[in-house]
Amino acid sequence: MTLAGDMIAASNIVATGVHGLDVVGNTIQRGCESGIDVEGASTGVYLENNVLEDTNANFDYAMGGYPSQCSSDGDAWAPDITVAAGSGGSTTADYNDFDVYGSDATDPYSWGGTSYTSIVGFHSATGQGARDTNDTSSFGGVYLRANESANIEATPTSQSPAVGSANLSAPGELSSDFYGVTPYNTRGAVQFTGSIPDLNIEASAADSSAYGVTATFSLGGLNTGAVSVEAQWGDNEQSSVGVTTATGQLQHSYTDLGTYTVTLIATDNQNDTTSTTISGVQTAGSEYTVYGPARILDTRKGIGTGKVAKIPANGSITLTVGNQGQIPGDGVSAVSLNLTAVDATANGVITAYPVGESLPSVSNLNYPAGGTIANMAIVPLGLNNEIVLHNNGSAPVDLIADAFGYFTPSAPSGSSAYLPFAQPQRVLDTRSGAGPLSAGDAYAWEFVNASYVTAGVFNATVVSPTGNGFLAVYPFEFSDQTAIPATSNVNYRTGQTVPNLVFGTPGDYDSAHQSYDLGLYVGGQGTAQVILDLFGVFEDA
Secondary structure (H helix, E strand, O other): OEEEOOEEEOOOEEEEOOEEEEEEOOEEEEOOOOOEEEEOOOEEEEEEOOEEEEOOOOOOHHHOOOHHHHHHOOOOOOOOEEEOHHHHOOEEEEOOEEEOOHHHOOOOEEEOOEEEOOHHHHHHHHOOOOOOEEEOOOOEEEOOOOOOOOOEEEEOOOOOOOOOOOOOOOOOOOOOOOOOOOOOOOOOOOOOOOOOOOOEEEEEEEEOOOOEEEEEEEEEOOOOOOEEEEEEOOOOOEEEEEEOOOEEEEEEEOOOOOEEEEEEEEEOOOOOEEEEEEEEEEOOOOEEEEEEEEEEEEOOOOEOOOOOOOEOOOEEEEEEOOOOOOOOOOOOOEEEEEEEEEOOOOOEEEEEEEOOOOOOOOOOEEEOOOOOEEEEEEEEOOHHHEEEEEEOOOOOEEEEEEEEEEEEOOOOOOEEEEEEEEEEEEEEEOOOOOOOEEOOOEEEEEEEOOOOEEEEEEEEEEEOOOOOEEEEEEEOOOOOOOOOOOOOOEEEOOOOOEEEEEEEOOOOEEOOOOEEEEEEEEEEOOEEEEEEEEEEEEEEO
16 A cells, blocks of 8 residues: 655544555645554554654644644644554654754654654664654645645745655655656655755954944845845844845844854745854954053153163154053053153154054144143054054153053953043032142042942143142042052143043042042142043943
8 A cells, every 4th residue: 555645734644553555755744643653563664755744833723733732722742753562663764854843843753652852863763764854944835725825834945855855766656746746856745846046145244333243245046036134143133134136234233342153044035045154253342441540651760661761753662551560461452541741852742553553644642842741542552462652753752651441342340331421511620619739739539429430531621830740630549648649640831721631530438428539639839720521431331
């Protein structure tokens, strides 16, 4: 007896105590029970080239059960093929294709009373099913009844392992499929008649903002019609776009900075799929870690260079930033530095830039002859975590660099995120009541009452100084109020009004005023009025 080339929906094949049965080349969209069930003491049974489909709620399940429906009806969700103990020794099973639906999938076999959760496990235990296939493709719907929706998934796509893999020597194998199509070499009742596409995708990723990434893709081997391209961004987020051209883009904004693996999956209108993976996609933004202030260069004392020597006229020095104090030796993208030119003998310009890059036509610090002047700069690090400091002046000059923090492409412990203010706030003006600050004294200024604020970004301005000097802004320590840093933020001469950008870090908690205080120290001679304008704050990441 032969049962071959049939399409069966919402039903199954049950054989009990048969002798000589070939169940070959059928497509069975089973219900709650097994699609093929061989019972009793059956002999000479061949089960080959069949497609067993687990009906799912995404299709026309009126023609078959699916797990939750079966459960609600009090029915079991049986394995796809069941062979009773009395029939197992005389039954051959091979070349069957099991089309599964994720969590709707069931065990492929129950053999001799034992259920097997995988084809590999079944073959290992019984020696059967060596050429069975696990199929995750989607078969196309066909019509079995007039005036009904497509009620059985039977048409394979090029992605199905059933295509072209039937055993043509199987007992009872037909020469044409359900529709009379020849040649017939596909498992199941319907021959694949389409062309095997060469759909392929190539992709690259580039940053579009601090947190944003754009994936650009190109498709090859296209069929006519639209192609859906889905991006899995590596942060449990997905997005997709439909295209009818060979190129396109997808964009994404990450919540956290870091390095991600991005996968792009293309699916055409024949359900053919292809994918590509882009590893090491790095967001462009950086997280800020407050540090210092710490002096990492002073050419007057050999700090940072190993020798006492000014930067030559129209010359450069190289400064290693990584591993300076608590600055990491790698993974740092930029450093915030206060640069100070000391006692210059001629006008000049200091330019700071990454090692490995060419000298840019910009300046970070412009200094006059006979003066000491400072300016804040954020400098990217180059090869070996080093920067170049170039003196575009006609005479040698001493230079100081004080580090106030560093930037990293991901968020390490202790890093901070910047919150800019829509409107800058004038938070201190000693001309309005407090009076000028005297040289040689340290002042505690109540900054914030929140411990998560790690620094403030200020414009610090010294007004009407009565002598030459400098202003240092630093974390005020109540445990040691004499601990003044060996760094400066603003350097000025008598009568000058001089501003500079400052990254101010709060110090100890002031329990008396319930605040975290900044220290303000005026060094030099005389007095100076001080203005602080707050532009934003850094907060714990």
